[in-house]
Amino acid sequence: MTEKEMLELLIKEVIEVKTKVNGIELHLENVTDKNIQTVAEGHLDLSRKLDDALKVENEKELLII
Numbered sequence: 580m581t582e583k584e585m586l587e588l589l590i591k592e593v594i595e596v597k598t599k600v601n602g603i604e605l606h607l608e609n610v611t612d613k614n615i616q617t618v619a620e621g622h623l624d625l626s627r628k629l630d631d632a633l634k635v636e637n638e639k640e641l642l643i644i
Contacts, residue, residue: 580588
């Protein structure tokens with residue numbers, strides 16, 4: 580195998596690796612973004628529930644006074 584053939588083979592392999600890395604990056608980005616959105620939505624729901632619970636507690640305290 581000549582040096583030119585070896586270089587061409589290496590270039591093809593690098594291109595394949597780049598393509599695979601790009602695919603992995605996109606997959607990770609999509610999965611991570613979706614999971615972050617899910618966690619954020621859950622946090623928002625919990626925050627609303629806490630606010631509602633605190634509101635009820637405040638109303639109870641006002642009624643006691």
